[in-house]
Every structure is written in C-alpha cells, then in structure tokens.
Amino acid sequence: MGVKALQGTPSTARRWGIEMTTHLGADGTPPGAGRTRPHHRRAWTALIASLALVLSACGTHTGSASTPGGGNSGKPLVGGTVSYAYGANYFKWIFPLPNEVSWTQYQQAVSWSLWPTLYTPGNGPVPAINETTSLAYPPVFSQNNSVVTVKLKPGLKWSDGQPVTSADVQFFLELYQANKKNVASYVPGDFPDNVASVSYPNSSEFVIHLTGSYSQQWVTDNELTQIIPMPRQEWDRTSMSSPAGNAASTPAGATAVFNFLEKQASTLSTYATNPLWKVIDGPWELTSYNPTTSQVVLTANPHYTGANKPHLHKVIIYSYASDTAEVTALRSGNVDYGFVPYSDYVGLKSYLAHNGYVVAPWLADFVQxxxxxxxxxxxxxxxxxxxxxxxxxxxxxxxxxxxxxxxxxxxxxxxxxxxxxxxxxxxxxxxxxxxxxxxxxxxxxxxxxxxxxxxxxxxxxxxxxxxxxxxxxxxxxxxxxxxxxxxxxxxxxxxxxxxxxxxxxxxxxxxxxxxxxxxxxxxxxxxxxxxxxxxxxxxxxxxxxxxxxxxxxxxxxxxxxxxxxxxxxxxxxxxxxxxxxxxxxxxxxxxxxxxxxxxxxxxxxxxxxxxATQISVVKDNLKGWDPQQAFGFPQFSSWYLTH
The missing domain is CATH 3.10.105.10 (Dipeptide-binding Protein; Domain 3)
Structure with a gap:
C-alpha cells in the first residue's frame, strides 16, 4: 500500500530572491516536515499500479533536464542560499574515513565538501577523474609502474592558514594503515596492502613504492582517490588537551589517534563547534548542524584556495523523515533542489514543470x-x-x-x-x-x-x-x-x-x-x-x-x-x-x-x-547542477542563482 496522494489543490510554488531564508519549525523539523516515521532515503515511496510509460530520459545518465531552463545558462549571481533535500538517510558521521554504517554518498557529500579527496572521482556525468578540482597533478609512474610520484598543486591551504603538505598525506596514510580493518573501503590485498613504502622528499611531493607493477589507470582511479589529506597540525593528537604533531607516527599511536577522532565524530552535538572540524581545506564549512533533524548548513569557506570556488554563500541540507514530508515541502516552495519519489513522478511532473521547477531523473553510474x-x-x-x-x-x-x-x-x-x-x-x-x-x-x-x-x-x-x-x-x-x-x-x-x-x-x-x-x-x-x-x-x-x-x-x-x-x-x-x-x-x-x-x-x-538515484526537482533559477554527477554526489560549488 502506498502513501495517500496529497489532498486539495496544490498551491503555486513560492518564488524567492537571491537570499532565501528558511528556518526550522518550533519542534525542530525542517520546513514542510510531517510527523511520519522515518525511513531510508533510498526507499522511495512508490506505486504498485502498472504503467507502461517509457520516458525519453531512460537510457541516459546525465540527468538532462526534462524542460527548458535546466542548463547552465544565465549570469551567475554572487552569494545566495539554496536548500537541498535528502530523505531520512541522515548525515551522522563527519570523520572522512567511513565505517560500514556511514559508507554512503549522503555522508560523503558533506565530508568531502570539507575535506576533499586527493583526486576527485567523477568528472560531471563521466566516470573519470576530475583533474581540475583534484588537489594534485596527475601522478607520474616509473620503474615499470611500481613507483608513483605525486605532486600537490601549489597554494593549497588549510582554513587556519597552514599549507596543505605531504605531511598531511602521510598522516592520512598512517591512520589508514594502522586502522584499515575499521575502514569500510578496505579490501585485503588492495590499498594500502600493496604499498611497500612511501617517501616524502619535500613538502609538496610524496612517492609511493608499490609491491609490484600495477595498472596506471587502476592505481590512479581506485587507489589514489582514497587518499584524503588531513590536517596533521590539528588532528594528530590523542586528546583535546594533548599537543598535535606526530602522535600517529607509530602504529600504536595511529590507533590511539584514530580512536580519539572516531570518538569525537560520535558526538554529533559538537559538529558545528568542535575546533577539530573547523580546520578544513574544502570549499565549504559546516556552520550549523542539528543532531535531531540532521539539518546541515554549509557556508562557503572564505579561506578556500582550491579550484571551483563556490558561487553560493550557503547550502542548507534538509533531511526529511518521509518522502511525503519532502514532497509537501517541495510543493510549498521550501526546497530549491529536491526529489519526487517514483510514486509521485507521473502525477507531479507536469505540475512542477509549470510552477518553476525542472524535473530530471538522476541516473548515476551505479549498479543494483x-x-x-x-x-x-x-x-x-x-x-x-x-x-x-x-x-x-x-x-x-x-x-x-x-x-x-x-x-x-x-x-x-x-x-x-x-x-x-x-x-x-x-x-x-x-x-x-x-x-x-x-x-x-x-x-x-x-x-x-x-x-x-x-x-x-x-x-x-x-x-x-x-x-x-x-x-x-x-x-x-x-x-x-x-x-x-x-x-x-x-x-x-x-x-x-x-x-x-x-x-x-x-x-x-x-x-x-x-x-x-x-x-x-x-x-x-x-x-x-x-x-x-x-x-x-x-x-x-x-x-x-x-x-x-x-x-x-x-x-x-x-x-x-x-x-x-x-x-x-x-x-x-x-x-x-x-x-x-x-x-x-x-x-x-x-x-x-x-x-x-x-x-x-x-x-x-x-x-x-x-x-535512478533520485528524480531531481530543481527550481529553474538555480543553475550549474546539470549534468548531475556520475556517482550521485551533488556539486554544490558549481551551483549558482540567476534572476
């Protein structure tokens, strides 16, 4: 049995200007949220009725807009706030090394906005490395593809003003190596098991010596993309009162540091205030977080030194307890970039298209x-x-x-x-x-x-x-x-x-x-x-x-x-x-x-x-989102508002 269709005549979607201000209700719920019980984001509220509709969008993976206005035309406006809707797959893990429960694109879409991977997986709709937004130049292979030399791009800095260096990569590798069995992406025999040693000739370069000769594409696409430079000057400690520096330089020390960081990440109420999470090198800073509703507010990092600086000032991410609540918020104009479940797609796509929204299935490069x-x-x-x-x-x-x-x-x-x-x-x-x-x-x-x-x-x-x-x-x-x-x-x-x-x-x-x-x-x-x-x-x-x-x-x-x-x-x-x-x-x-x-x-x-990872519904004054990213990650920095 599906959720009942929304009753009554839908109101015209509310339009907004450059800066849209939204607030939680008195009970802490996001705009339009109902009291229905929570369920998984990917559990679409759906139909059982049989329909033979085959869409022209089927068979494409770019998420091309179904109506005019979904492209990247229009002059970008500087600033503005955009709201983005998740379902009930809550953001509950800020530490960028995922465990099994937190290993979803919804968690990583936020954490990678704060601490990007060394090489960016996904170049728009293409399953390839995005060299422009990556933190390092393309790797150089030598000695029959057994040695990989990586050079960081110049000028990268943490938000505290310290440079991003090879020591931050070393810190990540020390944590990963000592705690690999607790990292969701680890597979025995692969990274970091096939790394014999790593040398750091200078602050902008590191050299990986592999255990044998490997495919250049596989190492680049699947191993180097796992590396996330982490702020050693702030995180390499075993308590908030201990000095940071080289605690992780031994396996026992790296385990202690890892346990400390995981414990800090389990305290959700401090996500927006803990000084650990304030030292970032990504384009966005987490400035507000509600552990009850999982509402996240990302603010453009004023100290960001990488490529593709945000056009927007803020992105508010709402996590709705049900698809019905999210659709209600969408119809009332409280969401700029949301989704409709399969059950509502046919019934609502025409209404949405005529009320200032673009409807675009997001068929990412995934397998079920x-x-x-x-x-x-x-x-x-x-x-x-x-x-x-x-x-x-x-x-x-x-x-x-x-x-x-x-x-x-x-x-x-x-x-x-x-x-x-x-x-x-x-x-x-x-x-x-x-x-x-x-x-x-x-x-x-x-x-x-x-x-x-x-x-x-x-x-x-x-x-x-x-x-x-x-x-x-x-x-x-x-x-x-x-x-x-x-x-x-x-x-x-x-x-x-x-x-x-x-x-x-x-x-x-x-x-x-x-x-x-x-x-x-x-x-x-x-x-x-x-x-x-x-x-x-x-x-x-x-x-x-x-x-x-x-x-x-x-x-x-x-x-x-x-x-x-x-x-x-x-x-x-x-x-x-x-x-x-x-x-x-x-x-x-x-x-x-x-x-x-x-x-x-x-x-x-x-x-x-x-x-489809979701059937996206986007306000027609929001640009830069199309085509939708290959692996289901929203590209907040590319978005911009127009008049």
Whole structure:
C-alpha cells in the first residue's frame, strides 16, 4: 500500500530572491516536515499500479533536464542560499574515513565538501577523474609502474592558514594503515596492502613504492582517490588537551589517534563547534548542524584556495523523515533542489514543470543487485551456479522498469553499470544472459535432481556432486526455499519482490519474504559471522545503488566481489580473484571485460534493474547542477542563482 496522494489543490510554488531564508519549525523539523516515521532515503515511496510509460530520459545518465531552463545558462549571481533535500538517510558521521554504517554518498557529500579527496572521482556525468578540482597533478609512474610520484598543486591551504603538505598525506596514510580493518573501503590485498613504502622528499611531493607493477589507470582511479589529506597540525593528537604533531607516527599511536577522532565524530552535538572540524581545506564549512533533524548548513569557506570556488554563500541540507514530508515541502516552495519519489513522478511532473521547477531523473553510474548469502544456512543453495541462474531467469527486469519504475531505470546484467556510452561496460554485458523464462529456470532445476514436492516447491531427489545432482551440502529432501530480506518501507521494492516471488513459484522455488527495517538490514551486515550465521538467503535494499566503492572510478570489482569483501555476501571465487587481480595489473579494457563477463555469467549476485538515484526537482533559477554527477554526489560549488 502506498502513501495517500496529497489532498486539495496544490498551491503555486513560492518564488524567492537571491537570499532565501528558511528556518526550522518550533519542534525542530525542517520546513514542510510531517510527523511520519522515518525511513531510508533510498526507499522511495512508490506505486504498485502498472504503467507502461517509457520516458525519453531512460537510457541516459546525465540527468538532462526534462524542460527548458535546466542548463547552465544565465549570469551567475554572487552569494545566495539554496536548500537541498535528502530523505531520512541522515548525515551522522563527519570523520572522512567511513565505517560500514556511514559508507554512503549522503555522508560523503558533506565530508568531502570539507575535506576533499586527493583526486576527485567523477568528472560531471563521466566516470573519470576530475583533474581540475583534484588537489594534485596527475601522478607520474616509473620503474615499470611500481613507483608513483605525486605532486600537490601549489597554494593549497588549510582554513587556519597552514599549507596543505605531504605531511598531511602521510598522516592520512598512517591512520589508514594502522586502522584499515575499521575502514569500510578496505579490501585485503588492495590499498594500502600493496604499498611497500612511501617517501616524502619535500613538502609538496610524496612517492609511493608499490609491491609490484600495477595498472596506471587502476592505481590512479581506485587507489589514489582514497587518499584524503588531513590536517596533521590539528588532528594528530590523542586528546583535546594533548599537543598535535606526530602522535600517529607509530602504529600504536595511529590507533590511539584514530580512536580519539572516531570518538569525537560520535558526538554529533559538537559538529558545528568542535575546533577539530573547523580546520578544513574544502570549499565549504559546516556552520550549523542539528543532531535531531540532521539539518546541515554549509557556508562557503572564505579561506578556500582550491579550484571551483563556490558561487553560493550557503547550502542548507534538509533531511526529511518521509518522502511525503519532502514532497509537501517541495510543493510549498521550501526546497530549491529536491526529489519526487517514483510514486509521485507521473502525477507531479507536469505540475512542477509549470510552477518553476525542472524535473530530471538522476541516473548515476551505479549498479543494483540482490546480495546472495554464501556463508549462512542458505550457502549450499546459493553456491550452486545452476540455482543462481534459475533465480536470475525469474527476474523480469523489463516488467519492473516499465511498471514499478515508470521507465526510469537501466537493465542490469552484471557488476558494471550498463550505462549507454560507457567504455567500461563490455559488449557481452549489454545483453541479458539469462532472460526472463520460468520454464528455463524449471528445466535447470529438474536437470540437477530436483522434483516438485508438497505445494509445488522443488525438493532434492538426487543428492550428490555429479553434474546431474543437487550439489555439495544439499541433502535429499531439502526444499528449494530461500528467505528474502528486503526493505519494508518501500512499496516499489515490495512490488518487485512480490512479482519475483510469484515468478519463482512457477519454477518451483519458494521465496519466503521477510520485510525488515533499514536499521535491521544494516545490522545484519554483508558477510554473516561464522559463529552465528545469518538466517537469510537474499538481501535486497530499496534503490541500493552500488558503485565501485565510492572512491573507485574504474569498476574492477575488488571492493564488491574480491575475497574478503563485505557487501558481496561472502562470495569467493579463485577465478574471479585472478580476473580482478589482472585488472589491477594490466592497463586496458580487455581484462576488465573478462572480469565483468565472468561475474555476470556466474550470477555472483542477483541482477535487478538499477533505479535512478533520485528524480531531481530543481527550481529553474538555480543553475550549474546539470549534468548531475556520475556517482550521485551533488556539486554544490558549481551551483549558482540567476534572476
């Protein structure tokens, strides 16, 4: 059941001048916020009604405006305040090294505004490094691609007037190396494990000595993008009263410093006042934060010395407890740059377009999949390729896109975004290897020793490991039943999983639906602990838009499907590891294609259609936002207001 449509006649959206002032209500809620219970930002309030609308925007990823006025025309005005809306995926983590819970683009969109990465992932709509906004010049490789020399751009300064130097990079590397298991992006064997040593010949240069010869593109796109210079002169301490300087120079000291910074970051009420978070090198400063509503106020950093200085004076980020509350605020004119859920898109796009808004789906370079559990009690079933193939055969992606997503989605056939025009997606991955067919799914099962049991669900009749038997760990008489954990707050997702359940039943597979809160979904993690296996077979988030690891630009897959990954459900394949390793060693697309084709055909995860990261709704006097960024990060510094 979806949220009821808004009642009454919509009022004309309020217009504003250069400086728009907005305030919290008396109860601390953002403008237009209702009292509905919170839910995950990506859990779109959605439809179950079937529609055959296919939009012209489908198949593009630039987020091009659907009406005139969404481009970058018009003379920029200096200053002004713009409001930006998130849903209920609250900003709750300021420290730029993410843990598993904080590893989302919503958290990083704020923290990277304060402390940018060394190299900027995403150049507008293109999945590539943005050399203009990066803090360093392109790296120089030598000694058969085993040595990387990086030179910082001149004139970069912290907001306290101190220069950004190689010592700030060294501080980051010391923290990361000593605490890598607590950093969400870490994958064993990759950065920083493949770093033999680092030297610092001067204040503007550092030299990384790798453990072997590596692909220049992979190192640049996926390793150097993880580096975030951090203010050593302020953060390298173990308490607020201790002096800062070289506490992190030993592994034990780096652990103590890391623990101190994480503890400071857990005190949300001091985000806008803690002197630690005031020393920044990014274009924006966090000047106000409400830990209850997660409202963030970013003010242009007057001491910013990098490229692309902000046009705006302030950006107010509202976090709404429900999509209904956000849409209410949007309709009343309290949001400059917001979103409409899929359920409201068709009904509101014409109204919004005629009331001063541009509507533009944001189809970022992400991939959506259903995570399979290879380590829990369902592991023996999910470990069988033919079962995974059968499951993929009963996912009707075309139907889901046409009905639940109103045509705003991209078919997903493997681990690399199937974005038109992308050089990274292989020709093979553009074609569905397991098209929708319940009969094909059923044939795969019966040919491997399964037969219908009670209620039509398949049971194993020929246990064993021969090619025509059920497979290792599957006992005779075991029912082909899988528990599907999914995000309960999203009716759109519910429509998809119900259709999946119905189709699977026709093939003899019983999908036991287990709706959960987003909090519960996160708590059960990606890899089940061996001491207490998680009791789920498939996990599917609403609009869980997987990219390559947030700081990864080239989709080589180590963070997703390499051994030791967290969100791959414990997937492990020596052949996949070898193919991934080849993408790290050899420059060029052939090795990348080999990896993605293998993972696609192996159905390492269940491929579901990729949603738009959001359907953006933007006031027509706000420019500089289009095209929308490749990896879902709002580019606040490029925005400007016009008359």
């Amino acid at each position: 999949w259903g995570e399979l559990n290879y380590t829990g009690p369902y592991g023996p079933l999910n470990s069988q390729l033919y079962i995974r193939q059968a499951l993929q055969h009963v996912i009707d992606q075309k139907l889901y896109i046409q009905t639940t997503l109103h045509g705003v989605g991209i078919p997903t056939y493997g681990p690399v975004p199937n974005t038109p025009g992308s050089k990274f997606v292989s020709p093979q991955e553009k074609v569905d290897p397991y098209p929708y067919s319940t009969s094909s799914a059923r044939s795969l099962l019966t040919s491997h020793g399964w037969a219908p049991g009670a209620g039509g669900t398949m049971t194993c009749q020929r246990p064993g490991t021969a090619p025509n038997e059920c497979g290792a760990g599957i006992a005779q008489g075991r029912s082909l039943t899988l528990s599907l954990l999914y995000e309960a707050e999203s009716p759109t997702l519910a429509a998809q999983v119900q259709a999946f359940q119905t189709a699977a039943a026709k093939a003899g597979i019983h999908i036991a639906l287990d709706p959960q809160t987003i909090t519960s979904m996160y708590a059960q993690g990606g890899v089940c602990p061996t001491s207490a296996p998680c009791n789920w077979g498939i996990k599917l988030f609403a609009n869980w838009l997987w990219n390559y690891g947030d700081t990864d630009v080239e989709p080589t897959g180590g963070a997703s499907f390499g051994t030791g990954n967290y969100w791959g459900g414990g997937y492990h394949s020596p052949q996949a590891d070898a193919l991934i390793a080849a993408t790290h060693k050899e420059t060029g697309l052939s090795h990348l294609y080999a990896y993605e084709n293998y993972i696609s055909r192996q159905v390492a995860a269940l491929w579901f259609p990729t949603w």
